[in-house]
Amino acid sequence: MQKITILIHCEDQKAIIASVTNYISSIDGNIIYLDQHVDADENVFFMRLECEFSAKNWNIEAIKTDFQAKLAAPFNMSWEMYTQNEKPRMALFVSKYDHCLYDILGRYSAGELPLEIPLIISNHEDLKAVAERFSIPFHYVPFTKDIKTEGEQKQLDLLKEYNIDFIVLARYMQIITPNLIAQYKNQIINIHHSFLPAFPGAKPYHSAFKRGVKIIGATSHYVTEGLDEGPIIEQDIARVSHSHSIEDFIMKGRDLERMVLARAIKLHAERKTMVYDNKTVVFL
Amino acid sequence: MQKITILIHCEDQKAIIASVTNYISSIDGNIIYLDQHVDADENVFFMRLECEFSAKNWNIEAIKTDFQAKLAAPFNMSWEMYTQNEKPRMALFVSKYDHCLYDILGRYSAGELPLEIPLIISNHEDLKAVAERFSIPFHYVPFTKDIKTEGEQKQLDLLKEYNIDFIVLARYMQIITPNLIAQYKNQIINIHHSFLPAFPGAKPYHSAFKRGVKIIGATSHYVTEGLDEGPIIEQDIARVSHSHSIEDFIMKGRDLERMVLARAIKLHAERKTMVYDNKTVVFL
Amino acid sequence: MQKITILIHCEDQKAIIASVTNYISSIDGNIIYLDQHVDADENVFFMRLECEFSAKNWNIEAIKTDFQAKLAAPFNMSWEMYTQNEKPRMALFVSKYDHCLYDILGRYSAGELPLEIPLIISNHEDLKAVAERFSIPFHYVPFTKDIKTEGEQKQLDLLKEYNIDFIVLARYMQIITPNLIAQYKNQIINIHHSFLPAFPGAKPYHSAFKRGVKIIGATSHYVTEGLDEGPIIEQDIARVSHSHSIEDFIMKGRDLERMVLARAIKLHAERKTMVYDNKTVVFL
Amino acid sequence: MQKITILIHCEDQKAIIASVTNYISSIDGNIIYLDQHVDADENVFFMRLECEFSAKNWNIEAIKTDFQAKLAAPFNMSWEMYTQNEKPRMALFVSKYDHCLYDILGRYSAGELPLEIPLIISNHEDLKAVAERFSIPFHYVPFTKDIKTEGEQKQLDLLKEYNIDFIVLARYMQIITPNLIAQYKNQIINIHHSFLPAFPGAKPYHSAFKRGVKIIGATSHYVTEGLDEGPIIEQDIARVSHSHSIEDFIMKGRDLERMVLARAIKLHAERKTMVYDNKTVVFL
Missing domain, CATH: 3.30.70.260 (ACT domain)
Structure with missing residues (x-):
């Protein structure tokens, strides 16, 4: 059949x-x-x-x-x-945080994800050893304001060379250029470590702690030009209390980030998401 | 339209x-x-x-x-x-516990349930005052082993008289006779205060406490002849810890019972459930 | 003992x-x-x-x-x-929404809340019949921009007359005056129908729908002068999907509002909350 | 300090x-x-x-x-x-399932677990390559009814040689001998893929599917002689519906198993669990 x-x-x-x-x-x-x-x-x-x-x-x-x-x-x-046989080809963008990377590569190795990971791109060299453990090509592509154009070109070249269908930002701490977003429209998935639209931008766990929330969250979404404003694919939450420090928030958040990102990747790879009007239809 | x-x-x-x-x-x-x-x-x-x-x-x-x-x-x-206009007619069976009764009548009065409640039947007189608060006919139908046949006949007469489509056991603490079950096949909804199939039968909170579980639950299901073995409509859970007493389990459980039963009633009244092979298909 | x-x-x-x-x-x-x-x-x-x-x-x-x-x-x-015997005396402020009111009065009647409810105040007459069902004094206190001072004075008089310890805004749709807030510091509990700090202010379900979130929430908090910015007592969430309309959000939200407000009331009445630096310590 | x-x-x-x-x-x-x-x-x-x-x-x-x-x-x-400096030494027992193993080793490598993993023991050779990826000694210890005594002795020798404090069964599909249980009392953690006490023993996802439950679960517990009857450390659940096949249950269950086992390991390693009367006190 x-x-x-x-x-x-x-x-x-x-x-x-x-x-x-x-x-x-x-x-x-x-x-x-x-x-x-x-x-x-x-x-x-x-x-x-x-x-x-x-x-x-x-x-x-x-x-x-x-x-x-x-x-x-x-x-x-x-x-x-x-x-059935067309598995999408996914590039992982990472920086220094390794927890989402380990989680994705573990799931990939365990055969849970219907996709190929031919390429990891990072703006730091820290996680090269992790890529090597899993035998996946790792490319160090420096990226700062000063070499933005150069960095973007190198990214685009690699994505083309490896024939990449979609991109996952696994706690990649640099912005994605409008040009790259345009070329991979609704094909770049980010994980943001808050319950969007609460706490967009930097240091959401610190903001959540300061506000005294009783629940923290994580959100995976398609990347658009507006920071943390793209169509939401999946969200989840965890309970916190006064007894938790910011470090506890961060540690609990790591589990949320892992889980929410993994679910979004799977939904996308299984062609279960459709985007319209900055929202997603997710057929479960 | x-x-x-x-x-x-x-x-x-x-x-x-x-x-x-x-x-x-x-x-x-x-x-x-x-x-x-x-x-x-x-x-x-x-x-x-x-x-x-x-x-x-x-x-x-x-x-x-x-x-x-x-x-x-x-x-x-x-x-x-x-x-659209055919609202099912629901009979409530209760005994002495009033929390599910208050919840259902509150929702009903607030216009949340697409059904009619023309009748409350109870094997005790304790909750008559609650029924009166909400101006719903209350019928006291004693039911014990000794007067089972008589009790059943009275129930059936009332159900017929009030033209009842389905029955909800809101912590009704008596068994339902096989004859009544047969006449209301897949039309009698019970709330059991455990996460079935764990802890069927009497005193599930006590058993859960003794076992040292970290999560308790409640289950709404259609009534069949096997005790707590009918098709499950809805379940939900709450976290507990060593610091909770049996009384705490019971109090937390009341919220679960209320919520799970209310959801099951709504799903049934909206014709969203189908039963097959002792399981439910629930179209959300 | x-x-x-x-x-x-x-x-x-x-x-x-x-x-x-x-x-x-x-x-x-x-x-x-x-x-x-x-x-x-x-x-x-x-x-x-x-x-x-x-x-x-x-x-x-x-x-x-x-x-x-x-x-x-x-x-x-x-x-x-x-x-143990000192039960706090609670005033309920309501407008037209009845679901939280029914829920609180149902729990109160079922003996779940360690408090007294001697008084309901409303800026509309709609819910008078509900108060009467539960035999609780209902006072109609009109409150608009034009008669703010007069309304506030009448509220304060009633609160004093009934010897009220704390106030619960059960979907009360008017602002509370700074004077009343000052006299009941950390003693006024509000329920906001979003996962704060997301979607403060009016029509949060509409905003949540427009943003395409996958989870909605409700938040109970102590009232301070900043709108929806007071110390958070309790939050909870429910999953939603593309298949839910705004009306579905509102209906699911009612369950959240009921539950989250009831928990906050219970925590407060059991003297389990302490406020410091616009945050709560909640001893479970 | x-x-x-x-x-x-x-x-x-x-x-x-x-x-x-x-x-x-x-x-x-x-x-x-x-x-x-x-x-x-x-x-x-x-x-x-x-x-x-x-x-x-x-x-x-x-x-x-x-x-x-x-x-x-x-x-x-x-x-x-x-x-603070005494990190407990943990042995991992595995068979053929790799998802929990990847998850634990990923967390360990990411610095999330306050423990040492000097040793992996398996009754199959399948997962040797995974251990090697993470540079952890892997010992193949065949274990069947026929060579039970021999297998147990080899396990005990290795545990002694590596100075092991506690053992984690990461979907290890063999029973643990009473002698080993006695020597590691309340120091052997198992993950069972159901919401205990529902569905103990083999094939719980199949049983859950057949029963038509709306929620599945996973349970981590200390191993005692009674199968799946030891003190429960942590449990969690996931929603399922009629639309999920047994394969879907298994896939969703993998996430539960990973998460629940990881939490139990962390709690144990942080000395937050105490066992009494076949129950745990878990100080969060």
Whole structure:
């Protein structure tokens, strides 16, 4: 059996679901997952399907051509179609914090993530040894205000060379250039160590401590030009009390960061996220 | 606009979704919610739809007849169809504990529950005053081993008289007779004060305390003949520690019981639950 | 047996715990609960004790005098001492939302709250019937910008007449005057329907929806002059997704508001909260 | 400054706290943490203290002798005293599952765990490469019913050779012999992949799926002779629904197992757990 995943969004119209499911039936596909969402305010329709086909007579390119002509064109759809075997290629950007890096590489090595990690880029050399432990190419790309253009070019070259589909900032402590954001639109995932929109920017644990909150959080989101303002993919929280110091907040936060980032990576790699109007539709 | 909700289950077959959504399109309905589930082990298909129709030319009985002929018969479906205005009628069974009763009546009075509560039945007279506060008929139906048959008959008479659709046991401390269970199959909701299947039966908080668990729970489920073994609708938990006494467990548990039972009642009243093979499909 | 609860805070110094526990021992008291906290940054010591005494020879006023002379004076302590029987008297301020009101009155009637509710004040007449159901005096006190002074005076008169210890704003939709805040310092509890400091002010569910958060929250806090900026007592959260409308946020939020406010009320009434530097110490 | 941690338990008696805190004051120690618990049913007192001493004149052995004579003997205390620098030495037992192993070694490498890991023991050779990545000695110790005695002896020899303080079973799929349990009483931590006492024994995710639970869990506990019956250290849960397959349960469960086991290891290594009557006191 061959499996494909289809993501669709378009203006909401009558008979979209009927038309798509009819089509799948007509080419002898079996729908094993269907979820859909209508944004009533914006009148936008979103859909995610997984279908199975028997392997013989299977021609993904023919299906794509057909789909475009029979469905995408008449309904004016934006759409993507993936076969089971296409694993997205992910670049990790890191600086000095190693906890998210260890977590991601551990999960990757344990076979939990449906993706390839051909490349780690860092603006520091500290984590080279970690990359080597896991036998993943590590590239040191210095990046400061002074050499921003040079740094960005080197990043882009490496991303191209390694044929990267999406980027994960695993506590990467430098800003991403607008040019890189534009080239990887909705393909750069960041982990911010607060419950956004509370405490954007630097030192959120310190701010949370000062405010006396009883719950701290972490947020993974797609990177946009506005700092910590991109579409949110996943959030989670942990309880804290007066008895916890800032160091306790940071330590508890590490677990949140790890978990929330890992979930966002998995959702993205499994093509379960769609972005619209600075928000995400996440089909679980 | 008129809204209907359709619940379907049948053997999984090709083209069910396409056929149903085509049909809705063909009668000018607009699908505003569709969720579906396939139990792969049992090869059973489940579906829940909400559709809107413009009010003129609307004839629910004609749609039902049509649906039976064109879809239910060929696919051998079990199905239910509800219009927006049909609020289910719920009977509350209580004994002496008042916290769930206050919570349900508070929510009901605040307009949060899409149902009617025409009747409260109790095997004790203690909570009569609570029912009166909320102006709901209260019937004292003694029920012990000795007068089981008599008690059951009185219950059945009242349920019939008040035209009751489903029953909620809000910490009702008597067993329900097999006959009543049979007449209200998958229509009797109980709240058990543990995280089932841990600690079924009597005094679960005491057992949880003795075992030294770090988390306690509550479970709402449909009542079957096996004690605390029916299909689970909803569960939730709360953290406890060595510093909590049994009384603390009970007090924390009250919040769980209230919340879990209220959620189950709402899900059931909104026709979001389906039962199969002693499990529930809950379409959120 | 007689039970007392003691709350202490003072500059952190050597031998405070030893001195206090020695003193309790010296008067034949038995410590059944002791928790303490040191704010290392501010060098402040906090302590909460519960002690039991055999009923004969018991003289709370003598103990208070003794405590002041032997401990409070030398250590320069701020302190409070309560006997078991002193239930704080709470006024409820409401407007039109009834869900928190029903929840609090239900819990109160079910005997879960160690306090008295002699008074409900509202700037609308809508909830009078609810107060009557629970047989609690309801006072309609209009309050707008134009009659602020008059409204405040009437509130203060009622609070005095009913001998009120603390105030709970159960979705009371008017601001509290600085004068009233000053007279009830750290004795006015508000429930805000967001995860503070995210979304302060009006319409937080709408803002949360627009931002596309995956978790919503509620926060109970002591009222200070800064809007939604007072010391946080308790927070909790619920998961949301793209499939939830603003109405769903509001409905889920009602459960959070109820729960978080009820917990804060209980903590306050049990003398488990202490305020310092716009933060709370909550001894669980 | 030197820091020590003291754990005490004994029959509950008057003036224990006063005596201990007086003693610490008398030797110029500063209490920076004190928590205590009384098991009222069993009349047992538990206490955990952290104290700081200025480094000069510091003599831990003298303090221990003193403490025994002045406090432990008169109050008949069981007690332990640790200096800050004594990191416990932990052996990891694994079989074929690698997710907990990666997680623990990642945390260890990131400096999050106050312990040493000098030794990994496995009844299979599969995970040798993982141990090598992290440069930790890996010993293959076959263990089956037939060579149980031989296997146990080899385990004991290694534990002695590496001077091991406590053992963590990171999804080790063999039983631990009564002899080893006796030699490491309350020093062997297991992770069980269910919410105990629900679903003890083999294949808990399969049982949970079959029962139709809405929440799954994981439990870390000290190993005793009764299977999955030892004192519980930590538990956590995750929500599941009808849409999740057994494979989904297992994948979600991996995150729970990782997190719950990591927390239990940290609590144990920080000397925050005490065992009594098959339950734990966990001082957070």
